[in-house]
Amino acid sequence: MKCELVFVGTELLLGDILNTNAQYLSKKLAALGFDVLFQCVVGDNPERLRKVLEEGLSRSDIIITTGGLGPTKDDLTKEVCASVFSLPLEMHEESLRRVRECFRAKNSPMPESNEKQALMPRGSVIFKNTNGTAPGCAMEKDGKHIIILPGPPREMSEMFENCALPYLKKFSDHVIISHSVRTFGIGESLMAEKAGELLDMQNPTVAPYAKSGEALLRVTAKAENEEEAEKLVAPVIDEIKRRFGNLVYGIDSANPEEALVALLKEKDLTLATAESCTGGLIAKRITDIPGASDVFGCGIVSYSNEIKKSLLGVREDLLEKYGAVSEAVAASMALGAVKAGKSDLAVSVTGIAGPDSDGTSKPVGLVYIAVTDGSNYRIKKLLTGHAEKSCRDYNRNVSASAALNEVRRFILESEDNQKDISAFISSF
C-alpha cells in the first residue's frame, strides 16, 4: 500500500513547533510495510489543503492527516477531507457526549464552538480521543482511505495505537523490521568497504550510516510476519559482528556509555575519570545511565594545570616540557585517577576542543586518551579534523565517545594493552 502523510498547521510552517508526528507516523507505517512516498506540511488553508489531498489521492492509497481538528474556525481538516470524498458531516452523539465530559472534568463551561468537534463524516469509522476533545476518523471511497488524527502528539499517538493501527493492519500483508549494528572507530567509507558484498543484498538490505564519529550498518528485512523477518536478519547481523569484531559496540539504540556500563557490570569493574577538554562530559554520559553508581564512583575534572598536579599528581616538568595536551600528561592523569578514585580502571582525556588553540602549534581537535588499571595502559591519539568555529561540541562529544570506547577495548583486548604505565611516565 502507498501511503502519504499530510500535516496541517500554520504553526508548523512558521517553525513554532517541531514536527515530531512525522517521525512517529513514518516509523509506524514503515513497520507495517507501507510505502510512505511523500510527507507534506500545509497551513490551515482549505484551498491549499484540498489541492494537497487531491494530489495525494491521485498517487497513494491512504492519506493520514494530523492537525486542524480544533474548535476554532481555522480548524478545517475534517471539513475539507469530507468534502474531497463528498461526504456530509453529521453529529456523532457519542463524541458529543465525550467532548461535554472533558469540559465537565475540568469544571469549565463548554464553548458552543466545541460542538463542531463532534460533527463527523457520514459512514466514517470514528476514533475516540482518550487524551483530548477532538475525535479522529477513517473514511473510505473507491478503495482510497483518508485517516484524520489530532495534532497534539500525545493525542495523536494514543489514537494511532488504539484506533488507526487496527484499522490499517487489515491492509498490511508484510512487515519490515530494522536493526542497527553500531560501531565506533571506523569511518563510513572504510565501513562500506569492509561490509563489501553485504551492501548488495536484497532481503535483508544492509546500509551504512555515519553520525558524530560513529558509523552504523542498518539491516532491514521484509517478511510476512515479525518472526520471519527476524530470522532473515539474524545471520546477517552475526556476519557483520564477525567482520567488524570489537569495533561493534552494540545493537539498535545502544550508545557507547550504555555499552560500557553494561560491560563494566558484567566484568565487575569500577571506573574513574580524569577529564580536561571534555570537562565532565564523560562522567555526565556515564551517569546518564540509571544504575551507573555500581561501576562509577569518582570523576575529576582537572581543567587547570594546577588541579592536574594537586588532585592527579601530574608532574610539573611534564606539563612544562610537553604541555597539558600530550601522551605523558594523559597517562599521568589516568594513573592519578585510578589512585584517587580507588577504582579498578581509569580513563583520562586531554585535548584541544577549540574553537581557540592552546597557544602552542598543536592543532584544534588533537586529543590524547589514556586508559589504565594502574599497571597496564593504552594510549590513543585522536585527530578529529574539526577546527571550525563551531567545532567545540563536536570535538568534545567525539572525544568522550572515543574515551568510552577505549575503556571498552582496554577490557576486551587486554593482550594489546601496553605494560607498566609508571615506567612509561618515568621515561619522559
Added chain:
Amino acid sequence: MKCELVFVGTELLLGDILNTNAQYLSKKLAALGFDVLFQCVVGDNPERLRKVLEEGLSRSDIIITTGGLGPTKDDLTKEVCASVFSLPLEMHEESLRRVRECFRAKNSPMPESNEKQALMPRGSVIFKNTNGTAPGCAMEKDGKHIIILPGPPREMSEMFENCALPYLKKFSDHVIISHSVRTFGIGESLMAEKAGELLDMQNPTVAPYAKSGEALLRVTAKAENEEEAEKLVAPVIDEIKRRFGNLVYGIDSANPEEALVALLKEKDLTLATAESCTGGLIAKRITDIPGASDVFGCGIVSYSNEIKKSLLGVREDLLEKYGAVSEAVAASMALGAVKAGKSDLAVSVTGIAGPDSDGTSKPVGLVYIAVTDGSNYRIKKLLTGHAEKSCRDYNRNVSASAALNEVRRFILESEDNQKDISAFISSF
C-alpha cells in the same frame, strides 16, 4: 516572496530521523518575512523529486532543499535540481580542494566517489560547507530560485547563516525580529501575572513560554528593517528587566551557564564544583562555554560516598545520620570543593535523580544545592516534582540549571547569604 521547503531523504520517510531542519528553516524564513506555504519530504528518487520541484516552482518563488548531497549514487538532489533548470554540472575546483582538505585533516584517503560533491550547476552561487564536504549552492532561472543545502543539521544551519541568509536578504521587504528574556526560578503563570498588560501589546508582542524549569518572555516586532524593529523591542525588554530584576539571567540564546561564566569573569572569581546526582553535568555545561578555563579549574564528581569522604572531606557520621541527600552533606561537599579546587567559590549538588529512589523515604526529585566562598553560604532545597520513569534527564538538567543559578544569586545577592559554613556543618 513565496518560499517552499523540500527535504530529500528516504531516512525521513522511514522515520529514522527527526526533521529538525524543517523547524529551523521555517523559523528563519518567517523572520525574513517570507511566506512558507508548503513543506514536502520526498525520498532519494529522481522522478518523484523532479515532480515535487516542478510543482513547487509553479506556485512559489524560491525552493530550498536539504539533503541528498552525499557522495553515493543515491544522492541526487543537486543533479535533479540542475536538470530542472537545464543547467549542466561543472567541476568547481575550490570545492574539490575543500573536499580533499577534509579528508587530509582526518588523515584518511579520499574515495573517488567524493569528487562528485564538487560538481556544481553552471552559473550557480556556491555555498562553502565549513562543517563537512558537500558544498551547497543557489541557482536562478527566470526569477525563480533553488537553493540546495546539505542534510546534516550542523552543516545545514551554518551554511544557511553564512551563505543562504545573505543571498535571501535581498528579497526581503520587512523583517520580524524576536528576543527572549530568560528567567530562572519563576513559573509560567506567575511570570504572566508579573508581565500583566505587556502581554496585550500589538507591536511588539510579548508572549510567555516555559521550558525545563525556565520561563521566558518572547518579544517580537515587525518593521521595515532590523534597526527599526530593534527600536520597538528595546524599551519593552528594559521594562521586563525592571519588573523581574535578578530573576532575569539573560537574553536570547543565553543559558544559565553562559550567564554565570560571564558574571564570574566580570567579578574575577573562580568556581569549583562538587556533583553527586548531576554526575558531571554542571562541569560539562560550564566547560561548554569557550574560555571557561578563566573561571573554572576543578570539578569533582563524587558519585560514591567513599569519594565524598576522601576527596571532599565529608564526615562519615553526616552520611550515616542524614544520608548523602541532605543539607549537611551538600554544605560539606561545597566546603570540600572550595578547598580542593583552591577556588573563590564552589557549588555542590546532591539529590535523587531517579528513576529509582535511594532506598530511603526521600522522594525522587529531592535535591540539595549549596554554594560557598569558604565562609558564607547559601543552601537551596529543590523538589522537581518529577518521579516518573523517564524523569532522570529532566531532574538532572533542572538541578544543574538551579545550581548554576544559585551561584549567580550568591554573587549578586550577597546580603542574603548566610554566615559561617563551618559552624553550620558543625551544628549537625
